[in-house]
Amino acid sequence: MTVVLRIATWNVNSLAARMERLEEWLRYAEPDVLCLQETKMSDQAFPAARFADLGYQAVHHGNGRWNGVAILARSGVTDVARAFSGENPDTVAECRIIAATCQGVRIISVYAPNGRSVGSEHYEAKLQWLARLHDEIASTCDPRQPLAVCGDFNIAPDDRDVWDPLQFTGSTHVTEPERRALGRLLDWGLVDVLRSHYDTGGIFTWWDYRGGGFHRHHGMRIDLVLATRALAARSTFVLVDRNARKGPRPSDHAPMLVDIEEAPDAVSTELR
């Protein structure tokens, strides 16, 4: 079986600050599709021409200082959708979702709100955003078709996904309403691809910059690739690239990548 698609996702915590690291990473990780979050950039400043030089068609949805999401694809992209259906992408207050079709796979890059503190208006807005994400997927996608929803969900799916559950008592990212919101996406027909390969705890994608969090392995798994069942079944390899969290000026998130092998029907066609 041949790998036909390498999908990656990375919250870069400012694309301008991370561009050098990102170019280095593209050269050695060689993703076919890369979803970015927290570009903290406007569409005008987005270096689409630079990405084209590197072999990727790139589309971006951002309005400046906060948030900002993008999709890069070697194959090119079609059917690009910025923002949720019914929103004017040029006037939305927060740019947290962009979708495109790449090599026949629908790709959605998401950056869920942080929520700040349980019970705050920001927490309620986070839950509403997650519900809207569910409705967007349910109304525009088909669980029988290849779809990958990739990004920073700002939710640790269960207690294996935080370094010490006791430390998170009463905190965002681990509450039942947040986990239920994620569960609704899975119930619709999505699979947490990393969990389809690994059961162990302590696989993290984010570590606080403060207090030596990375070196103490005080982290969380909040960056996810959710794929429809048939697509997830074609995943052969999942990796959180912790090396990208080391060295000069790292993001506080590590990139994650998923390799997809060719579809069974393509194989049978070949053998016929």
Added chain:
DNA sequence: ATGGTAGCGCTGCTA
């Protein structure tokens, strides 16, 4: 011990 660090951009907000 409501700390600590990074990014943006210039004051304090966001994470």
